[in-house]
Amino acid sequence: DTAVSQTPKYLVTQMGNDKSIKCEQNLGHDTMYWYKQDSKKFLKIMFSYNNKELIINETVPNRFSPKSPDKAHLNLHINSLELGDSAVYFCASSPVGTAYGYTFGSGTRLTVV
Amino acid sequence: ELKVEQNPLFLSMQEGKNYTIYCNYSTTSDRLYWYRQDPGKSLESLFVLLSNGAVKQEGRLMASLDTKARLSTLHITAAVHDLSATYFCAVTPFTGNQFYFGTGTSLTVIP
Numbered sequence: 001d002t003a004v005s006q007t008p009k010y011l012v013t014q015m016g017n018d019k020s021i022k023c024e025q026n027l028g029h030d031t032m033y034w035y036k037q038d039s040k041k042f043l044k045i046m047f048s049y050n051n052k053e054l055i056i057n058e059t060v061p062n063r064f065s066p067k068s069p070d071k072a073h074l075n076l077h078i079n080s081l082e083l084g085d086s087a088v089y090f091c092a093s094s095p096v097g098t099a100y101g102y103t104f105g106s107g108t109r110l111t112v113v
Numbered sequence: 114e115l116k117v118e119q120n121p122l123f124l125s126m127q128e129g130k131n132y133t134i135y136c137n138y139s140t141t142s143d144r145l146y147w148y149r150q151d152p153g154k155s156l157e158s159l160f161v162l163l164s165n166g167a168v169k170q171e172g173r174l175m176a177s178l179d180t181k182a183r184l185s186t187l188h189i190t191a192a193v194h195d196l197s198a199t200y201f202c203a204v205t206p207f208t209g210n211q212f213y214f215g216t217g218t219s220l221t222v223i224p
Contacts, residue, residue, distance in 0.1 A: 031210060033211070035214075041150075041199060041216075041217045041219075042214070042216060042217070043201065043214040043217075044214075045211050045212065045213070048210070048211055056209070056211050090155065090156070094210060099161065099163060100161065101146045101158045101161050101203075102146075102156075102158070102212060103158075104155045104156045104157075105155060106154070106155045107154075107155055
C-alpha cells in the first residue's frame with residue numbers, strides 16, 4: 001500500500017563503485033522527482049520527470065543519470081561514486097499542477113566509504 | 114536562483130509556550146507548502162497554501178501566507194513534545210512545478 005516506495009533504504013558502498021536506487025509510485029501521478037538531502041538537512045532538487053520525459057535537470061554531475069521506464073517508476077543510477085555523494089536521496093511524486101504538493105518516499109541513505 | 118530562508122534554524126522551547134517560524138522567499142509565488150520531518154524519516158505534508166492571505170490550521174499548528182511580503186509563518190500554540198521535528202517550507206515559482214525548500218527549522222520541545 002506504500003504510495004511512493006524506494007529501494008534500498010540503506011546503501012553503503014566504496015568509492016568508485018556504481019549503484020542504483022529505485023523508486024515506484026502507485027498514486028497515478030504524472031510527475032516524479034529526485035531530491036538530495038545533505039548532512040545539514042538541506043534539500044535540493046536533482047531531476048524531475050513528467051510522464052517519462054525529463055523536464056528538470058539541475059546542476060548535477062554527469063555521473064548521476066535518471067531513468068524513467070514508465071510514469072510510475074523513476075530510478076537513479078550513480079557512476080563512480082565519490083565521498084561527497086553521501087546523503088539521503090528522496091524520491092517524490094505529484095499530480096499535474098501543484099495544488100496538492102508532493103508525496104515523498106522514505107528515502108535512501110547512501111554512504112560512500 | 115530562487116532562495117528560501119527560514120528562521121530560526123534551531124528552536125528550543127518549553128512545553129506550553131507559543132512560537133512562530135518564519136519563511137521568506139525571493140521570487141513571486143502564490144504557492145507555499147509546509148512539511149514536517151522526524152529524525153531519519155521522510156517528509157510529511159502539513160499545509161498547502163495557494164493564495165495570498167491563506168490561513169490553515171491543524172491542531173496546534175497554524176500556517177499563513179502573505180505573497181506581497183513573500184512571507185509565510187508557521188505558528189505553534191502551546192507546544193507539546195510530540196511537535197519536536199524539523200519543519201520545512203517550500204515554494205514553487207509561477208513557472209514550473211519543482212519545489213525549492215527552505216533551510217529547515219529544527220524544533221525541540223522540552224517537557
